Amino acid sequence: MHKPFKFRNRNRAVSADLLVLCYHAVSERWPADLSITPANLAAQLDLLAARGYRGVTFTEAVLHRPAHKAVAVTFDDAYRSVLELGEPILTRLGWPATVFVPTDFAGTEQPMSWPGIDQWASGEFGRELVPMSWEGLGRLAEAGWEIGSHTCSHPHLTELDESALDEELRRSKSECQDHLGSRCDAIAYPYGDHDLRVANAARAAGYRAAGTLPSRMSAEDPLRWPRVGVYYGDDLRRFRTKVSPLVRRLRAYRAWEGADRLRVSLRGRG
Numbered sequence: 235m236h237k238p239f240k241f242r243n244r245n246r247a248v249s250a251d252l253l254v255l256c257y258h259a260v261s262e263r264w265p266a267d268l269s270i271t272p273a274n275l276a277a278q279l280d281l282l283a284a285r286g287y288r289g290v291t292f293t294e295a296v297l298h299r300p301a302h303k304a305v306a307v308t309f310d311d312a313y314r315s316v317l318e319l320g321e322p323i324l325t326r327l328g329w330p331a332t333v334f335v336p337t338d339f340a341g342t343e344q345p346m347s348w349p350g351i352d353q354w355a356s357g358e359f360g361r362e363l364v365p366m367s368w369e370g371l372g373r374l375a376e377a378g379w380e381i382g383s384h385t386c387s388h389p390h391l392t393e394l395d396e397s398a399l400d401e402e403l404r405r406s407k408s409e410c411q412d413h414l415g416s417r418c419d420a421i422a423y424p425y426g427d428h429d430l431r432v433a434n435a436a437r438a439a440g441y442r443a444a445g446t447l448p449s450r451m452s453a454e455d456p457l458r459w460p461r462v463g464v465y466y467g468d469d470l471r472r473f474r475t476k477v478s479p480l481v482r483r484l485r486a487y488r489a490w491e492g493a494d495r496l497r498v499s500l501r502g503r504g
């Protein structure tokens with residue numbers, strides 16, 4: 235007989251399933267890997283609601299593991315489309331979500347820019363790269379959403395020296411707090427790029443929870459919490475597989491990491 239799979243977690247007994255999703259933009263027309271249509275987003279979240287999941291913020295999910303089946307919906311990069319097209323879907327379900335904002339770009343009214351999205355800046359989809367304003371982020375916060383940091387400038391944190399790493403972590407945190415008047419407890423590492431040095435620096439900067447985008451779904455450290463990335467090409471069949479508790483438990487095993495690289499890379503998409 236095989237033992238039942240258990241989600242790896244050293245600190246807490248695991249009762250109900252906890253799912254953390256990572257989205258980026260929401261658009262009717264932008265065919266980017268980082269974008270999802272409102273119809274697909276609604277279908278995916280409706281599926282989870284029908285299965286008994288309820289939405290919570292990222293920090294609540296990670297630090298106060300809910301007793302009920304819970305999903306933390308997170309959006310990286312703070313695209314304006316999340317406010318315009320994503321928020322109504324979450325509001326209809328009565329769920330909060332979490333936005334991770336790169337603070338140097340918020341409120342600029344200009345397309346954001348970093349390797350991975352720059353190819354869209356000059357074409358017909360350039361406006362899709364415009365971030366939310368601080369006022370828009372504040373409206374989401376007032377509605378119960380969590381606003382976390384996505385650093386200041388969206389760098390690869392593992393490539394920074396100590397001083398630059400500290401600046402990206404601490405200044406983005408204080409800017410979120412100054413603009414929104416509430417604590418900023420969470421961060422998502424750009425590109426999911428992190429290592430133990432980055433996680434320890436985030437902890438030292440005062441963060442309590444941090445999202446990654448790993449191929450291996452082992453949840454052992456609140457500062458390296460794995461999220462399931464959902465992308466443009468994920469139809470409902472593929473989404474069902476990605477969110478399957480069994481698949482995620484299998485992905486907690488070290489052996490999955492190498493095998494998964496052969497299947498599809500879930501990293502490096504922003």
Ligand SMILES: [Zn+2]
Nearest residue numbers: 310311424504
């Ligand atoms: Zn990003």
